[in-house]
Amino acid sequence: MVYRRTLRREVACTGIGLHSGRPVRLRLIPAPAEHGIRFVRTDVGVEIPATLGHIGSQDHATTLNRDGVSIGTVEHLLAALAGLGIDDVRVEVDGPEVPVLDGSAAPFVILLHEAGLRPLAVQRQLLRVLRTVEVVHGAKSARLVPCDHFEISYAIGFDHPLLRHQALALRLTPRSFSEQLAPARTFGFLREVELLRKSGLALGGSLENAVVIGETGVLNNKLRFEDEFVRHKMLDAVGDLALLGHPLLGRFEASRAGHALHAAVAHKLIATPEAFELAPAGAAVREPLPLVAPALVPRRA
Numbered sequence: 001m002v003y004r005r006t007l008r009r010e011v012a013c014t015g016i017g018l019h020s021g022r023p024v025r026l027r028l029i030p031a032p033a034e035h036g037i038r039f040v041r042t043d044v045g046v047e048i049p050a051t052l053g054h055i056g057s058q059d060h061a062t063t064l065n066r067d068g069v070s071i072g073t074v075e076h077l078l079a080a081l082a083g084l085g086i087d088d089v090r091v092e093v094d095g096p097e098v099p100v101l102d103g104s105a106a107p108f109v110i111l112l113h114e115a116g117l118r119p120l121a122v123q124r125q126l127l128r129v130l131r132t133v134e135v136v137h138g139a140k141s142a143r144l145v146p147c148d149h150f151e152i153s154y155a156i157g158f159d160h161p162l163l164r165h166q167a168l169a170l171r172l173t174p175r176s177f178s179e180q181l182a183p184a185r186t187f188g189f190l191r192e193v194e195l196l197r198k199s200g201l202a203l204g205g206s207l208e209n210a211v212v213i214g215e216t217g218v219l220n221n222k223l224r225f226e227d228e229f230v231r232h233k234m235l236d237a238v239g240d241l242a243l244l245g246h247p248l249l250g251r252f253e254a255s256r257a258g259h260a261l262h263a264a265v266a267h268k269l270i271a272t273p274e275a276f277e278l279a280p281a282g283a284a285v286r287e288p289l290p291l292v293a294p295a296l297v298p299r300r301a
């Protein structure tokens with residue numbers, strides 16, 4: 001993928017917002033090279049670029065803000081766009097939140113396949129990590145490490161018998177993203193659902209769009225992967241890291257992290273000029289190394 005890519009044609013879908021519970025219509029529209037990914041709140045006429053500088057709240061989802069207007073739960077759509085290597089798209093939404101659909105990125109991947117991809121006449125610039133940057137908050141950590149590919153190594157641990165520890169490492173390609181991460185659904189604990197609803201969140205949440213974890217097991221019929229939870233965290237990371245605005249050449253290692261930490265380490269990278277460079281795609285990508293699974297790095301504080 002040497003050249004920037006947009007969509008071949010416009011596509012649309014309708015669904016409800018996970019937190020607002022309100023119906024929203026989403027349109028994905030081809031855009032010229034260097035446009036980047038931009039959300040447009042058509043109901044209020046405000047355009048919000050999908051960049052780190054526009055991050056607002058990161059409470060259970062990533063929200064982007066501009067001039068007091070926000071667009072919520074952008075991370076699964078951003079993950080699908082970044083995961084498939086799509087650089088330039090105008091995203092129109094007629095409400096405050098991207099539809100949650102089934103709680104994963106799979107419906108967006110299907111929608112993007114329906115749109116088809118079109119290369120643009122401008123080379124991609126990759127964000128190559130040159131030095132490790134790290135953010136640690138108690139037992140939570142996230143770091144970006146130099147690597148000739150985009151890789152993610154993620155470990156989670158929750159105070160729940162089902163989720164004491166899950167870890168996975170993956171080299172990201174459009175295929176591995178689509179097959180291994182995109183179908184993984186968002187999840188929540190039953191004991192927290194009531195609290196979330198009291199604070200006006202998860203109003204659209206149901207077993208149709210989230211995995212709900214009760215005291216003894218999962219309330220949904222079955223999981224899509226045995227380790228669906230850590231896969232969803234990796235999917236969230238792909239979406240949050242897409243806010244860097246360039247495809248990443250580096251390994252993201254996280255333990256017990258979440259949206260805020262994903263963004264914090266991305267901010268730290270950009271604030272450390274000697275830790276990264278922009279390199280044209282093609283020049284930066286060397287011959288693929290023999291396929292060896294990257295080491296799991298489930299670090300714990």
Ligand SMILES: [Zn+2]
Nearest residue numbers: 075186232236
């Ligand atoms: Zn998510």
